[in-house]
Amino acid sequence: MTVPKLELRDVRKAFDGTPVLEGIDLVVRPHDVICLIGASGSGKSTLLKCVNLLVPIDEGQILLDGEDITAPGVNPNRVRERMGIVFQRFNLFPHMTVLDNITLAPRKVHGATRDEAEARARELLGRFGLEDKADEYPDRLSGGQQQRVAIIRSLATDPELMLLDEVTSALDPELIAEVLDVIRDLKSAGMTMLIATHEMGFARDVADRVCFLDGGVILEQGPPAEIFARPREERTRRFLQRIVEAGRL
Amino acid sequence: MRASRSGRRGPGLFRSRRSGREEGARAALVAFVSSIVFLAVVGWVVLTSEAWPAVQRQFFSWDHLVASWPAVLGGFWLDVRMFLVAEVLILVIALVVAMIRSLRGPAFFPLRALAVVYIDFIRGVPIILLILLLGFGVPALQLPGVPNSPLFWGLAALVISYSAYTAEVYRAGIESVHESQRMSARSLGLTQMQTIRYVLVPQAIRNVVPALLNGLISLQKDVALVFILGIREGVREAQIYTARTFNYTSYVAATILFLLVSIPVARFTDWYTERDRRRKQAVST
Numbered sequence: 001m002t003v004p005k006l007e008l009r010d011v012r013k014a015f016d017g018t019p020v021l022e023g024i025d026l027v028v029r030p031h032d033v034i035c036l037i038g039a040s041g042s043g044k045s046t047l048l049k050c051v052n053l054l055v056p057i058d059e060g061q062i063l064l065d066g067e068d069i070t071a072p073g074v075n076p077n078r079v080r081e082r083m084g085i086v087f088q089r090f091n092l093f094p095h096m097t098v099l100d101n102i103t104l105a106p107r108k109v110h111g112a113t114r115d116e117a118e119a120r121a122r123e124l125l126g127r128f129g130l131e132d133k134a135d136e137y138p139d140r141l142s143g144g145q146q147q148r149v150a151i152i153r154s155l156a157t158d159p160e161l162m163l164l165d166e167v168t169s170a171l172d173p174e175l176i177a178e179v180l181d182v183i184r185d186l187k188s189a190g191m192t193m194l195i196a197t198h199e200m201g202f203a204r205d206v207a208d209r210v211c212f213l214d215g216g217v218i219l220e221q222g223p224p225a226e227i228f229a230r231p232r233e234e235r236t237r238r239f240l241q242r243i244v245e246a247g248r249l
Numbered sequence: 250m251r252a253s254r255s256g257r258r259g260p261g262l263f264r265s266r267r268s269g270r271e272e273g274a275r276a277a278l279v280a281f282v283s284s285i286v287f288l289a290v291v292g293w294v295v296l297t298s299e300a301w302p303a304v305q306r307q308f309f310s311w312d313h314l315v316a317s318w319p320a321v322l323g324g325f326w327l328d329v330r331m332f333l334v335a336e337v338l339i340l341v342i343a344l345v346v347a348m349i350r351s352l353r354g355p356a357f358f359p360l361r362a363l364a365v366v367y368i369d370f371i372r373g374v375p376i377i378l379l380i381l382l383l384g385f386g387v388p389a390l391q392l393p394g395v396p397n398s399p400l401f402w403g404l405a406a407l408v409i410s411y412s413a414y415t416a417e418v419y420r421a422g423i424e425s426v427h428e429s430q431r432m433s434a435r436s437l438g439l440t441q442m443q444t445i446r447y448v449l450v451p452q453a454i455r456n457v458v459p460a461l462l463n464g465l466i467s468l469q470k471d472v473a474l475v476f477i478l479g480i481r482e483g484v485r486e487a488q489i490y491t492a493r494t495f496n497y498t499s500y501v502a503a504t505i506l507f508l509l510v511s512i513p514v515a516r517f518t519d520w521y522t523e524r525d526r527r528r529k530q531a532v533s534t
């Protein structure tokens with residue numbers, strides 16, 4: 001069996017004594033697209049931040065390509081260079097143009113020249129239909145455009161793994177589709193992704209596996225067809241029931 | 250937008266017929282006339298009081314003004330130069346201190362602690378004491394290789410003192426930038442220093458320009474404190490003239506010079522702050 005791209009072993013995290021993650025075990029193989037679902041406050045964002053080392057874990061291990069990235073002495077910057085993370089909002093740097101937003105990390109972290117970085121940025125912008133926005137400032141873009149730029153910015157450093165945290169939840173319904181299209185595009189390009197989402201239809205469509213986070217653990221996981229059609233756990237069933245009632249599935 | 254604004258101004262028939270420009274001109278005229286009347290009343294009260302001739306002789310004598318002006322002006326020119334040099338140094342040093350203080354994590358504790366100690370210590374010492382200590386103290390040591398001019402050390406005291414306050418201004422600005430900006434930058438693999446330098450500071454500075462301008466006004470006056478070291482800047486020259494003639498008009502001359510510089514800066518600060526506030530409102534609506 002191949003080495004997993006990402007593996008979480010019994011990851012635990014508490015904030016001020018309140019446990020949020022209580023033993024997360026998860027295996028993400030190369031090219032897997034995993035959707036994390038779960039109620040608000042169930043720890044989806046925390047889990048992604050732990051993987052990106054933005055939040056230190058209390059116990060357990062996180063392995064990237066079989067290497068323990070939570071071991072002491074690991075430089076978090078080197079780890080972060082290898083993954084991209086996109087948050088719900090407030091992502092882009094408002095004082096920089098779209099182009100500067102995208103080229104900052106390639107230039108300052110990866111040592112690319114400005115010309116190289118800009119050529120790559122324009123190529124990515126073109127691929128996602130944003131070539132004419134290169135010189136705009138973020139506040140002149142729609143929410144959907146901003147989120148697409150944020151995804152492009154993460155892609156500009158050629159990450160091996162993308163972490164997406166509810167990237168559509170701050171968007172108007174008509175803008176959601178364009179962002180989801182970008183993610184589908186990434187999936188077909190073979191990107192490994194860990195996605196926290198409230199968009200069940202999208203999860204069903206794009207995920208190889210859906211993980212239901214509840215009570216600090218992954219209570220149930222499996223292919224979307226199974227999870228959505230025949231959830232084994234009563235709590236999963238109830239969660240999905242509420243989503244259906246809210247008209248989101 | 251327009252309609253709603255004039256609507257808010259008042260429902261009267263009378264108003265709605267006037268254009269915004271006419272309204273503005275009328276307001277300016279009212280302000281002008283009422284100011285003239287006010288000044289005339291105050292002027293009349295002062296000038297007709299019994300004490301006025303003595304006051305005029307001591308403080309507002311034309312002859313003494315003319316006689317003291319060149320020396321005071323020459324000294325004031327030194328104030329201006331000291332101010333310019335000190336301000337540039339302060340803006341740079343304070344920024345560095347604030348950046349150090351904004352570093353997080355246990356590895357940077359010693360640096361951060363140093364910055365905190367510096368800021369706390371300096372802010373607790375009266376600036377005049379610092380000027381005396383450095384301005385008289387260090388030259389008296391006659392250390393080899395160390396400048397021993399009181400001017401140098403007087404300026405150094407000003408820079409050291411103002412940098413501590415200004416560092417706190419910058420730090421408030423850095424902390425006012427949303428936490429997610431730091432996280433976004435860190436998630437891209439930027440180091441803490443890169444995050445502070447490329448992402449936080451540029452946004453922070455925009456937020457603190459009015460506060461920095463206030464500090465600038467304050468420094469522009471406080472440079473005169475080095476007069477206590479015997480440096481012949483504006484206030485010192487005025488004092489010398491007064492000591493010779495027992496007339497205080499030279500102090501008024503110095504006052505006029507300081508006001509000529511500080512009032513425009515104060516107006517500019519207000520204008521800038523107001524414009525900034527309007528812009529932020531425009532963005533948030």
Ligand SMILES: Nc1ncnc2c1ncn2[C@@H]1O[C@H](COP(=O)(O)OP(=O)(O)OP(=O)(O)O)[C@@H](O)[C@H]1O
Nearest residue numbers: 015016020038039040041042043044045046047166
């Ligand atoms: N920095 C923090 N300090 C203290 N508590 C935190 C912090 N971050 C998250 N929490 C808490 O951890 C819990 C999980 O939060 P998290 O943001 O991971 O949930 P989530 O599943 O992403 O929710 P949502 O769907 O609303 O985004 C919440 O109870 C939250 O209050």
Ligand SMILES: [Mg+2]
Nearest residue numbers: 044045165166
């Ligand atoms: Mg969340």
